[in-house]
Amino acid sequence: MNQDAKEKLKETLYREMMAYDAGDPARIQHFVKVHSFAQAIGKAEKLEEEIQFILECAALVHDIGIKLAEAKYGKSDGKFQEQEGPAEAEKMMRVIGFEEAVIERVSYLVGHHHTYTNIDGMDYQILVEADFLVNYFENGNSADTIQKSVEKIFKTKTGKEMAETMFFPKPADLSLSETWAQDALQDLEDFIEEQGIYIRQ
Ligand SMILES: [Fe+2]
Numbered sequence: 001m002n003q004d005a006k007e008k009l010k011e012t013l014y015r016e017m018m019a020y021d022a023g024d025p026a027r028i029q030h031f032v033k034v035h036s037f038a039q040a041i042g043k044a045e046k047l048e049e050e051i052q053f054i055l056e057c058a059a060l061v062h063d064i065g066i067k068l069a070e071a072k073y074g075k076s077d078g079k080f081q082e083q084e085g086p087a088e089a090e091k092m093m094r095v096i097g098f099e100e101a102v103i104e105r106v107s108y109l110v111g112h113h114h115t116y117t118n119i120d121g122m123d124y125q126i127l128v129e130a131d132f133l134v135n136y137f138e139n140g141n142s143a144d145t146i147q148k149s150v151e152k153i154f155k156t157k158t159g160k161e162m163a164e165t166m167f168f169p170k171p172a173d174l175s176l177s178e179t180w181a182q183d184a185l186q187d188l189e190d191f192i193e194e195q196g197i198y199i200r201q
Contacts, residue, residue, distance in 0.1 A: 012096050042122075058105075064092070065080070065085025126159065132149065133162060136163075
């Protein structure tokens with residue numbers, strides 16, 4: 001399948017997920033953010049094209065099980081989401097016309113995205129990282145809690161950098177050394193001497 005066809009499928013999935021969550025802007029904005037972080041991390045980590053495609057599709061539908069879990073059990077715990085999500089994702093993706101192999105992997109990721117043991121691929125790892133980046137903010141977790149969680153769960157360089165930039169940035173070093181003025185003057189004198197420039201005093 002060529003890149004254009006994949007882009008079309010992704011766009012359709014994006015709009016179908018919006019329609020699925022109609023009237024619930026928080027949920028829509030959640031998956032839009034998770035998709036955007038997943039896409040950016042995947043690209044920076046140079047994922048193979050097919051894995052990147054699977055990752056992005058999984059990010060769009062990862063929480064599709066919440067609605068059914070709430071309707072059936074009145075709860076949307078990770079366990080119920082993982083239980084209800086895969087069949088819903090498969091149904092939506094089949095109607096749109098995704099290939100079976102893609103549907104199968106996306107469905108697996110939807111069914112495991114709250115399980116952090118046995119992460120078996122970069123698509124899985126990055127989906128989990130992107131979801132955490134959004135959830136830390138949406139849950140209002142403290143910087144300290146976030147830092148500990150990132151150390152435990154994050155593996156990609158890009159994901160770690162994004163977490164650090166957003167939640168616990170290193171303070172920029174703006175201090176000047178005690179001898180900055182003399183140092184600057186010395187540098188200038190060295191430069192002049194090097195260039196053989198004559199300055200009339
Ligand atoms: Fe999520």
